[in-house]
Amino acid sequence: MNETVISAKNLSLTFQTNDGPVHALKDINLDINKGDFVSFIGPSGCGKTTFLRCMADLEAPTGGSITVNGMSAAEARMKRAYGYVFQAAGLYPWRTIGGNIRLPLEIMGYDKAEQAKRVANVLELVELAGFEKKFPWQLSGGMQQRASIARALAFDADILLMDEPFGALDEIVRDHLNEQLLKLWARTEKTIGFVTHSIPEAVFLSTRIVVMSPRPGRIADVIESTLPRDRTLDIRESQEFIDIAHRVREGLRAGHAYD
Amino acid sequence: MSWIVTAVVFWLAMWTLNVRLAKGEQTRFVKILVPTLFGVTLLVLWESFVRGFSISPILLPPPSAIAARFVSSLPTLWEDFVQTFIKGALSGYVIGCSAAFLTAIAVDRSDFLKRGLLPIGNFVAALPIIGMAPILVMWFGFDWQSKSAVVVIMVFFPMLVNTVAGLSAKDAIQTDLMNTYGASYWQSLFKLGLPAAMPFIFNGLKICTTLALIGAIVAEFFGSPIRGMGFRISTEVGRLALDMVWAEITVAALAGSAFYGTMALIEKAVTFWHPSQRN
Ligand SMILES: Nc1ncnc2c1ncn2[C@@H]1O[C@H](COP(=O)(O)OP(=O)(O)O)[C@@H](O)[C@H]1O
Ligand SMILES: [Mg+2]
Numbered sequence: 001m002n003e004t005v006i007s008a009k010n011l012s013l014t015f016q017t018n019d020g021p022v023h024a025l026k027d028i029n030l031d032i033n034k035g036d037f038v039s040f041i042g043p044s045g046c047g048k049t050t051f052l053r054c055m056a057d058l059e060a061p062t063g064g065s066i067t068v069n070g071m072s073a074a075e076a077r078m079k080r081a082y083g084y085v086f087q088a089a090g091l092y093p094w095r096t097i098g099g100n101i102r103l104p105l106e107i108m109g110y111d112k113a114e115q116a117k118r119v120a121n122v123l124e125l126v127e128l129a130g131f132e133k134k135f136p137w138q139l140s141g142g143m144q145q146r147a148s149i150a151r152a153l154a155f156d157a158d159i160l161l162m163d164e165p166f167g168a169l170d171e172i173v174r175d176h177l178n179e180q181l182l183k184l185w186a187r188t189e190k191t192i193g194f195v196t197h198s199i200p201e202a203v204f205l206s207t208r209i210v211v212m213s214p215r216p217g218r219i220a221d222v223i224e225s226t227l228p229r230d231r232t233l234d235i236r237e238s239q240e241f242i243d244i245a246h247r248v249r250e251g252l253r254a255g256h257a258y259d
Numbered sequence: 260m261s262w263i264v265t266a267v268v269f270w271l272a273m274w275t276l277n278v279r280l281a282k283g284e285q286t287r288f289v290k291i292l293v294p295t296l297f298g299v300t301l302l303v304l305w306e307s308f309v310r311g312f313s314i315s316p317i318l319l320p321p322p323s324a325i326a327a328r329f330v331s332s333l334p335t336l337w338e339d340f341v342q343t344f345i346k347g348a349l350s351g352y353v354i355g356c357s358a359a360f361l362t363a364i365a366v367d368r369s370d371f372l373k374r375g376l377l378p379i380g381n382f383v384a385a386l387p388i389i390g391m392a393p394i395l396v397m398w399f400g401f402d403w404q405s406k407s408a409v410v411v412i413m414v415f416f417p418m419l420v421n422t423v424a425g426l427s428a429k430d431a432i433q434t435d436l437m438n439t440y441g442a443s444y445w446q447s448l449f450k451l452g453l454p455a456a457m458p459f460i461f462n463g464l465k466i467c468t469t470l471a472l473i474g475a476i477v478a479e480f481f482g483s484p485i486r487g488m489g490f491r492i493s494t495e496v497g498r499l500a501l502d503m504v505w506a507e508i509t510v511a512a513l514a515g516s517a518f519y520g521t522m523a524l525i526e527k528a529v530t531f532w533h534p535s536q537r538n
Binding site: 084088 | 430432436438439440441446450451454457530533534537
C-alpha cells in the first residue's frame, strides 16, 4: 500500500512579475502515497494553489522535479490521471449541469449510455439529482461548487486534486460535504490532495497534513494523523483530534515567525 | 393652415397617449405599440407639413406619394432588391464573414499572425474602404460580382477583429479544465473556444449586416448594369423622381432592419446563456 503516487523533489517555482520575482515555492520535498488523503494548509499566498497546479501540470516548475504515477506531470495529465476541482466552480454557462458533467466524458470518449449512467451517479452523490437540466446560473454558489465536484468525479482518475473546494460554503453544507467526501474516498480508494484554510477541516479529513509557510513558499511541518481512517463528525470532540489540531496551529505559528 | 393645426393636434394627442403608455404596465403589446405610435406620428407630421407648407416634392415628397410609388413600382423594386441585396450584399456578407471567421481561428492559433495581421486589420478597418469600389468595379466588372467584392472587403476586418477578441474571451479556469482533461486543440476549440466566442461573433455579424448593405448600394454608384438599388437611386435623382428614390430607401431600410433583426434573433437563441441575453 506504500506505493508513491506523487513525488516532489526540490521543487521550486519563481514567478517573474513586474514587481520582481515571487518565490511561490522553494525546495519542496514531499511524497504522497497511494490512498493518502493529504491536506495543504497555510496562510494565503504560501503557494498551496501553485503546488497543486504543479502536480496537475498547469504550472511549470522553475526548479527541481515532480513525478505523478512515476511519469512526468505532463504525461500524467495527458493520461488523465487526476480530476481537479478549482476554487471557483468554472462551469460552462452554455451547458446544463448534466452537460457540464458530461464534458470530460465526451472528451475522453465514453459512449453515450455510459455518459448518462455516470452523470446520474455523480449527481446522486453530490445530491443534485433533479438538477441535471438546469443551467449553472440558475443554481446557488454552493450547488455550482457541488456540480464542479461531481464533474471531477465522473471519470476514473485515481487522483483527486481539490483547491479549497468548500471555501465558499456555509458551515453546515461544508460538514455534510466533508463526510460525503470521506465516504467517497473510502469507497474509491482515490489519492486526494486537498487545499484548505480551515484547521478542523484539515484534521477531520486527512491522513497527513502539510503545513506551509509563505515567502518563500515552503513546507513548515508534515503531520501524520493518528485518527482511524474510518471517522465520523463526532471525532472532532475527541482529545486526539484536539491534539492534532493543536500541532497544526503550532506549525502555522512557527511558519509565520519566519517573517 | 388646417394641415398644420391637424398636425399639431395629432402630435399632442399621440404624445400624451405615449407618455401614458410608457408609464403604465409594460406588456408585450404596449412594448410594440409605443414605437409604432411614434412612427405613425412621425409620418403624419411629415405628410401634414409637406402639404401645409406646400413643400416641393423634389425637396421632400409626402409619405403618401412615396407609398403610391412603392406600390406601383413593386416589380422594379423587387428586381433591384434581388440584384443589390441578394446577389451583392448577401453573397459578399457570407463570403466575407466566413473568410474572416476561418482567418480568426488561424490568427488565434498563431502568435505570429496575431502580432502581424491584427494591427494591419485595425489599420485597414479604419480606411474608408468604399473608396476601393471604383477599383473593384474595374477588376470584377459592372455586375454584382464587383459589389460582392466590395462587401467582402468591408465586412472582413470588423468580423475578424470581433472573432479574434471572442476567441480569447474564455476565462482561465475554463481553459485549465480543458487542460486537465488532456483535451486536443480541436476539442478545446469546439467545446470551449467557439461557444465562449459566440457573443463577440454575433456582435461582428450584426455590425456587418449594415456594412454589407451600405457597401452593396454605394458600390453601384461607380458603375452597374441597369438595375440595382444604388443604380436606381443615382439615376432617379438625376430625373428628379424623388418619390422613387425614397421608395428605394424604404426598401433598403426594411431589408436592413430585417437582416439585422434576423441575426439578433439567431443570437438570442445561440447565446441565451450570456448575462446580456438572460431575462
Ligand atoms: N500566475 C502568477 N503570476 C505571478 N504570481 C503568482 C501567480 N500565481 C501565484 N502567484 C504568487 O505566488 C504566491 C503563491 O500563490 P498561491 O499558490 O496562489 O498561494 P495560496 O494558494 O497558498 O494562497 C503568491 O504570492 C501569489 O501572488
Ligand atoms: Mg489558493
